[in-house]
Amino acid sequence: MMEVDPNGNIVREHRDPLAHHDQHHLDNGELLYTTVEGLEPAKGACVLGGIPETEAPDGKVYADCIKHVSPSGELLWSWKAIDHLDPKKFKLQPHYPREHWPLINSVYPLADGNILASLRSVSAVVIISRQTGEIIWHLDSTVVAQQHCASELEDGSILVFDNGTFRHHESATYSRVIQVSRENKSIVWEYRDPHPMTFFTPFMGGAQRLRGGNTLITEAAFGRIFEVTEKGEMVFEYVNPDFADYSGLDAKEIEGYFGYPANALFRAYKYAPEQIPWLHPN
Template identity: 60%
Template sequence: MTTIDQNSRRRRPVGLIALDETAASEGYTLYAPLTGTGEVYLIDLHGRTVHRWNLPYRPGRHARLLGDGTLAYNGVLPGERALFPMWHKYRGGVMLRAAPDGTVLREHRDPLQHHDAHHLDDGRVLYTALEPLTGAEAAEVRGGVPGSEAEGDTVWADTIKEVGPDGELLWSWRASEHLDRAAYPLHEAYAREHWPLINSVTPLRDGNILASLRSVSAVVIISRETGEILWRSRPGAVSQQHAPTELEDGRLLVFDNGVFRPGHDVPYSRVIEIDRTSGEIAWEYHDPAREFFFAPFMGSAQRLPNGNTLVTDSPSGRLFEVTEDGYLCWEYVVPHFAGYGEQEVRGLFPSEPNAVFRAYRYAATRKTVETGAAIIARTCWAESGSSLRRRSAGAPPGWQTRALGRGARR
């Protein structure tokens, strides 16, 4: 008798699903399975693994390649207690750099770090963390499900920190100090344990800070000088969004999850460009059958050199690329399934997911790729801006680089 796998995602095809090489943006895609034990994969357009890192912590939550060829990786600090039921799902605590062979070169720890840590080439790290609000401060937070605070009637509020290579605190920001409670209330369906739930933090070219506030459905720009809010997305423009990034023309590319989207009874996710001057949506991608693409949590989008967009449908472990006119030209489903280690998370997510928080594409101009293990072992990977080049030891660069995200809109 044949036993049928009861994991719906695992029953479906995995690996490379679709590829149109005439339309896809050349390069290599980096991802870290969320329920892995510390594996990070770099794959080519055909879904073949060309490099793999093995790190000592499970992801908390993603990895990026940096300009010196090292890997920036955010891991989960072992042995920490759950501050509230969802804490083990998205906490981190370890921010490290690793060599191509996986050797840890530098590490910074903060047990209250969660979601995002943006590593800069000069060794600084900008990241999100928590601080407890109790008593009157907790009561001032608006919205959410009444009585759903964390232990001790605590509301955990977000902070943003920047540390130097030696761990010295260089800059910090507190939501409790700079956010108007009335202007940034929690959605009525959310627990009051965490406010406003910053899931992304990125420095802008002008030095200010771009942040995504999920539980209040807002993208904001924070003044690095004063800490004040310089800009926010229009109400209703985004719904529980993730991963805003700045494009070359100043617009913001946002993964808009679409949970509780006003005026829509069928939820769907989309990727949008927001014009910062007008606040209007200047470009949008959603699946032709909108309900077929819906990520209730997590997700990201990255603009590629040829104007295409790489999308991470995180809960489904689905990575895909679309052109400006919405043509899907590459699709890959992560084949790595496993359960979360913490019992608190297993209770909330009992299946064995293949989830990925974010994926990144690194561009190269040369089409021929050597994937033999011996070749890879003698190779270092380096990023220049946001592009990838391959350099063999003792040899001149074999690939030219192109800046990522600079291509003109077609």
């Protein structure tokens, strides 16, 4: 994980071989990110659900942690899923391997100091108390399904890319973006395609609320980025034209993930010109 200047020079760097999925570089140089720890057999057995006998190759269940470190790498705060999640309430869905629980794919610092996290393999978005580590808000699998990219909006509501894999009580798969009230968990805004099944990514995905109210959406598996208005009208669309695979990168563990050339994008962001003046100095 690193911060670089406009010339590509590394300003600061933090290494964690078990870090995965998401990180936030705070304005003061501190870093909030997701990582994992291997559980001892007794604790691993407490993790419920998933496909039987699909632990990691070393026989362990790896459980998520969140770490907050200083610019020099000093640990300032940490949170462990195994210490604060009820395994009965946060069971792995039956279609997922037991090697990774609950698979935090986004972590976000809230304005009130607490932590927002998306837990993919249990289909949950939660708010973690920074003070106690306990779960103080829980959006469950009756609303979201294998979701990604949970973030806080200016009014305190939560924006989520809801992938839609294994959605409750629906056989047709489709993705959507939802804005959820923290007060009562109602959906106050939603985007889905007029032909819902034509907008779908089974993994990854992103949503960014822009200045002026539009939303930038990443349909990750198909390399598609598009922007919609509050009324759902599309005003911008881009499809990544570059296809590649993971061969030749000395990463055998992921070479077979895409057994074909793909144009997938994990997440995209849009920046106003004044946010990146160094890109077009003239």
